[in-house]
Amino acid sequence: MFDIILEVSSFSLSVPTKGPTKLTVYATGRSSLRAEWDVVPLCCRYGNIRGYEVVLLDHDSRKIVSNVYVNKSTLSLEFHGLLPFYSYDVSVAAFTKTGSGVASENGTVTGEAGT
DSSP: OHHHHHHHHHHHTSSOSSOOSOOEEEEEETTEEEEEOOOOOGGGOOSOOOEEEEEEEETTTOOEEEEEEEETTOOEEEEOSOOTTOOEEEEEEEEOSSOEEEEOOOEEEOTGGGO
16 A cells, blocks of 8 residues: 555645746737746756647637647747737646646736737
8 A cells, every 4th residue: 555655645745736837928910829837946846848839719618719829939829810909818737758747827818919
């Protein structure tokens, strides 16, 4: 029984326990937006970061519009072909070989210049 507890405990600490820091999302045009973030703090990585999962959600329906995986050196992503002047939420989670960790807080954006 003690061995099983150690295995479960080890597994639970093999994904990041905090999302990437400083997530910013802003409009780059009428139908595009850009998300930028910093790395997960060293204290919260719990494994080698292999990349990031970036999720774009429709703000109203909460449905996934796009789900993109990028490598560990990519700290920004731009989305194009979106509905003009519409609200979206973005979240970013780092992943290790075990899986995705905790997602950063969502950033909400509406069309050009936030109008």
